[in-house]
Amino acid sequence: MARTDNLREQHKDIVKIVTDISGLLSPEKIKDASEVHKLLLALSGKLKMHLAAEDKVLYPELLKSKDANVQKVAKQFIDEMGSIGTAFEGYINKWKIKTEIEKNASGFIADTQGLFGVLGARVGKEESVLYPMADKQ
Numbered sequence: 001m002a003r004t005d006n007l008r009e010q011h012k013d014i015v016k017i018v019t020d021i022s023g024l025l026s027p028e029k030i031k032d033a034s035e036v037h038k039l040l041l042a043l044s045g046k047l048k049m050h051l052a053a054e055d056k057v058l059y060p061e062l063l064k065s066k067d068a069n070v071q072k073v074a075k076q077f078i079d080e081m082g083s084i085g086t087a088f089e090g091y092i093n094k095w096k097i098k099t100e101i102e103k104n105a106s107g108f109i110a111d112t113q114g115l116f117g118v119l120g121a122r123v124g125k126e127e128s129v130l131y132p133m134a135d136k137q
Helices: 005-022 034-063 068-095 098-103 105-135
Strands: none
Touching (some): 034 068, 034 098, 034 105, 068 098, 068 105
16 A cells, blocks of 8 residues: 555545536526535535645655655645645635525536636646655655
């Protein structure tokens, strides 16, 4: 079992929820935002759990590596994640109430698509750069 297997499984869960929400991103489907709201709350919980696992286990281990490049890459990922985490918290705070989503479907859709683009890029970078590096430690 690789060090990052659980993190990769969490990515699959996150991507599944993102895909499900993406399928609901039309004004007609958001007139009743119950389903998208439920999925948004699930995404928030999964993402918070995932970030905690990285922050409390993965990054501290990588920062202690004897390989200076591993330490450097880990620090870059930590720094990048700070802004993504802040953006996600702002997004969740803005859209945590179902009626707010329903009242401003176009704003919700635009914000969601922007955030999902950032999250997708981050997941891809973790899968292709960070996790393979961590598994070799």
